[in-house]
Amino acid sequence: MAIFKNLLTSLLIAFLVLSAIAVVYSRYQFRSLFVEIQKKEQELDEYEVEWGQLQLELTTLTEENRVEVEARNRLQLVLPPRDKIIYLRMKP
Secondary structure (H helix, E strand, O other), X not given: OHHHHHHHHHHHHHHHXXXXXXXXXXXXXXXXXXXXXXXXXXXXXXXXXXXXXXXXXXXXXXXXXXXXXXXXXXXXXXXXXXXXXXXXXXXX
């Protein structure tokens, strides 16, 4: 009977140690996955910021008066006085 009690105690201790190792391993996996999720969320935030910047750039590039602004700023062009403008008519 004493051998049975010792064997049962040994088995219970072995199961206890195995379950403790399983708990530690599962916590390790949880923390690893949590860190990975945090990194992915940070990447998502960065992509959302970049997307917003690209949307703003697209809006700026598609403005109707962009050609006029670029002509004034980059090429230093100015609108001529009204009396210097010559209108041409096309004959049908």
